[in-house]
Amino acid sequence: MDMNIAVIRGDGIGPEIVNEAIKVVNKVCEKYNHNINYTDVLMGGASIDVHGTSLTDEAIATCKASDAVLMGSIGGDPNTSPWYKIDPKDRPEAGLLKIRKALNLFANLRPAVLFPQLADACPLKKEMADKGFDMLIMRELTGGLYFGERKTIEENGEKKAIDSLTYSESEIRRIAIKAFEVARARRSKVISVDKANVLDSSRLWRAVTNEVAKDYPDVTLEHMLVDNCAMQLVKDPTQFDVILTENMFGDILSDEASMVTGSIGMLASASMNDTKFGLYEPSHGSAPDIAGLNIANPLATILSAAMMLRFSFDLGKEADDIEAAINKVLDEGYRTGDIYVDGLKKVTCSEMGDLVAERI
Ligand code: NAD
Numbered sequence: 012m013d014m015n016i017a018v019i020r021g022d023g024i025g026p027e028i029v030n031e032a033i034k035v036v037n038k039v040c041e042k043y044n045h046n047i048n049y050t051d052v053l054m055g056g057a058s059i060d061v062h063g064t065s066l067t068d069e070a071i072a073t074c075k076a077s078d079a080v081l082m083g084s085i086g087g088d089p090n091t092s093p094w095y096k097i098d099p100k101d102r103p104e105a106g107l108l109k110i111r112k113a114l115n116l117f118a119n120l121r122p123a124v125l126f127p128q129l130a131d132a133c134p135l136k137k138e139m140a141d142k143g144f145d146m147l148i149m150r151e152l153t154g155g156l157y158f159g160e161r162k163t164i165e166e167n168g169e170k171k172a173i174d175s176l177t178y179s180e181s182e183i184r185r186i187a188i189k190a191f192e193v194a195r196a197r198r199s200k201v202i203s204v205d206k207a208n209v210l211d212s213s214r215l216w217r218a219v220t221n222e223v224a225k226d227y228p229d230v231t232l233e234h235m236l237v238d239n240c241a242m243q244l245v246k247d248p249t250q251f252d253v254i255l256t257e258n259m260f261g262d263i264l265s266d267e268a269s270m271v272t273g274s275i276g277m278l279a280s281a282s283m284n285d286t287k288f289g290l291y292e293p294s295h296g297s298a299p300d301i302a303g304l305n306i307a308n309p310l311a312t313i314l315s316a317a318m319m320l321r322f323s324f325d326l327g328k329e330a331d332d333i334e335a336a337i338n339k340v341l342d343e344g345y346r347t348g349d350i351y352v353d354g355l356k357k358v359t360c361s362e363m364g365d366l367v368a369e370r371i
């Protein structure tokens with residue numbers, strides 16, 4: 012297969028972790044005889060330094076012309092970096108919102124997996140952590156409260172702020188279809204999370220999700236209120252396979268789920284449109300505090316690259332190979348500093364990439 016991949020190395024630890032992901036992707040593609048063409052794209056602080064803005068139209072065009080985008084992470088320390096002293100529309104995070112919009116990336120997939128080898132990092136009770144868990148949060152990314160009309164008005168002598176939460180049937184349908192499709196390739200269970208006891212948008216969400224479910228008789232659908240879901244995530248995360256939810260609930264629940272794993276350096280993510288196109292990046296930020304030290308954990312980025320092979324290129328076997336290699340490296344006791352515990356073998360970012368690539 013021929014693949015055209017746009018690569019955003021980004022800022023901070025971004026270039027280091029992307030190097031390791033590319034090392035592993037190259038190894039698996041060599042094994043299965045795939046051809047990859049990488050095109051570097053500037054975004055975030057790296058783009059501000061050259062173009063004065065975090066994302067140019069040319070950069071967007073390059074991403075659009077590719078089959079998928081592999082990204083590290085962007086941004087610097089907001090307290091000290093000059094990237095935060097320029098017009099807000101040109102700052103690093105503005106580029107992130109711009110690329111999601113330009114590429115119509117409405118579906119955010121965030122797996123939260125507790126690797127049994129890292130159970131000690133899980134803040135839950137040992138009986139629960141020992142069971143391990145593997146869920147995926149499907150968050151709607153371009154609608155709802157964050158994109159609705161907002162204003163602050165003056166009424167009866169005081170200020171009043173208004174944010175609107177809107178969803179159309181088509182916006183709900185397309186993300187629900189993504190959730191059911193992904194669930195089919197996993198354990199075939201979708202839990203749709205809403206606040207249907209209060210919100211009209213949630214009642215429509217529930218109705219449309221029920222309709223979509225009729226096309227997926229092999230997948231179980233349950234509904235859960237968001238407050239209950241927040242509790243269940245810490246009570247028993249093993250009950251979840253795919254969680255389907257709107258933008259703001261997904262923002263909060265995906266961070267909660269990742270904290271429950273206890274290992275931010277292990278969490279991948281994908282943002283997709285209604286084709287196979289996606290942008291793949293780790294869930295963590297650019298970690299400016301450890302940039303350039305070759306100590307970052309590259310596994311979240313390597314797992315994001317595995318998601319890219321699985322979802323954008325239908326290369327499930329290749330993705331399985333990468334995940335198996337990571338499991339093997341963890342079984343053998345290799346750890347970067349963030350997941351290291353006494354008695355195991357501490358390795359650098361590039362050594363971790365080498366170890367995974369060698370086991371493919
Ligand atoms: P962060 O995730 O970068 O760092 C939080 C802590 O986790 C730090 O101590 C860091 O050293 C550690 N950490 C993160 N990833 C790690 C890894 N792979 N290996 C080892 N340790 C790791 O969050 P932050 O400090 O709040 O943000 C730093 C910058 O990243 C900010 O500019 C922020 O806006 C940006 N950011 C970007 C994205 C993105 O590009 N999608 C996402 C989140 C934050």
